[in-house]
Amino acid sequence: MFVDSMRRVGLFGGSFDPPHIGHIAIADFILNDRQLDEILFVVSHIQWQKAVDREILDSHHRFEMVKLAIRDFDHFSVSGIEIDRGGDSVTVETLEVLHNQDPTAQYELIIGEDIASTLSTWRRSEELEKYADIVVVGRPGFRLEAAEQNFNFVFAKGPQVNVSSQGIRSAIKSGLPISDLVPEEVERYIRSEGLYR
Numbered sequence: 001m002f003v004d005s006m007r008r009v010g011l012f013g014g015s016f017d018p019p020h021i022g023h024i025a026i027a028d029f030i031l032n033d034r035q036l037d038e039i040l041f042v043v044s045h046i047q048w049q050k051a052v053d054r055e056i057l058d059s060h061h062r063f064e065m066v067k068l069a070i071r072d073f074d075h076f077s078v079s080g081i082e083i084d085r086g087g088d089s090v091t092v093e094t095l096e097v098l099h100n101q102d103p104t105a106q107y108e109l110i111i112g113e114d115i116a117s118t119l120s121t122w123r124r125s126e127e128l129e130k131y132a133d134i135v136v137v138g139r140p141g142f143r144l145e146a147a148e149q150n151f152n153f154v155f156a157k158g159p160q161v162n163v164s165s166q167g168i169r170s171a172i173k174s175g176l177p178i179s180d181l182v183p184e185e186v187e188r189y190i191r192s193e194g195l196y197r
Contacts, residue, residue, distance in 0.1 A: 004108040010034065011098070011132060012176055013042040013082075013109075017057050018170055018190060019069040020182045022161035026137055029158045031075055034135060035101060039110075040098075041066050041078045044089035059083040061195060068185035087107075092124040095131035107132035120150050172196040 010030050016023065027039040043063045046056075056062075070076035074103075078090045081097060084087040096108060109132040111119070119125055128134060134151055137158040148187050163181050171178050173196060178187055190196065 008036045009105045010036045010039045010108045011112050014041055015044050016062050016066050017165050019066045020163050022163045025159045025161045039076050044084045046088050065186050069183045090123045092127045099131050109134045169196045
């Protein structure tokens with residue numbers, strides 16, 4: 001089979017706590033820039049590689065919010081593979097499962113520059129490129145030069161949307177508006193479920 005006939009899938013993992021317009025803008029940019037067939041949002045169960053000094057929102061809520069955030073995008077989908085597996089979310093294990101489910105798919109792992117600078121600390125990071133090309137998207141405040149050189153990164157200067165999930169959570173706690181930061185359906189869900197108060 002020729003590589004050109006393979007389904008090309010961008011794997012966009014994260015806690016999405018909550019998903020915001022920056023996530024959508026990056027996914028849409030990469031879909032078109034890399035000429036992918038699909039962007040698969042993978043909602044993490046536990047991101048062991050991130051130091052978390054707070055309790056992360058239940059995975060059910062995060063999964064539902066991603067579903068709402070992407071529902072108007074034909075080439076976006078969401079997976080609960082890491083939630084279903086439970087335990088720590090280990091990216092290479094997720095890639096192994098996806099590859100076994102569809103060996104003909106060609107995967108591209110989408111990460112930010114902040115992640116690229118510490119990728120070698122991930123569990124079994126040396127195996128990542130066996131399953132996927134690694135696409136590094138530029139983010140505000142980080143430089144591409146800071147990325148580790150142990151990997152064959154593909155660099156993409158994506159949209160510079162200065163919004164973060166942490167900032168959104170803080171805004172909600174402070175009673176500030178978030179309508180410009182998250183998709184409308186996500187805001188409605190957050191309000192109706194009383195999240196992040």
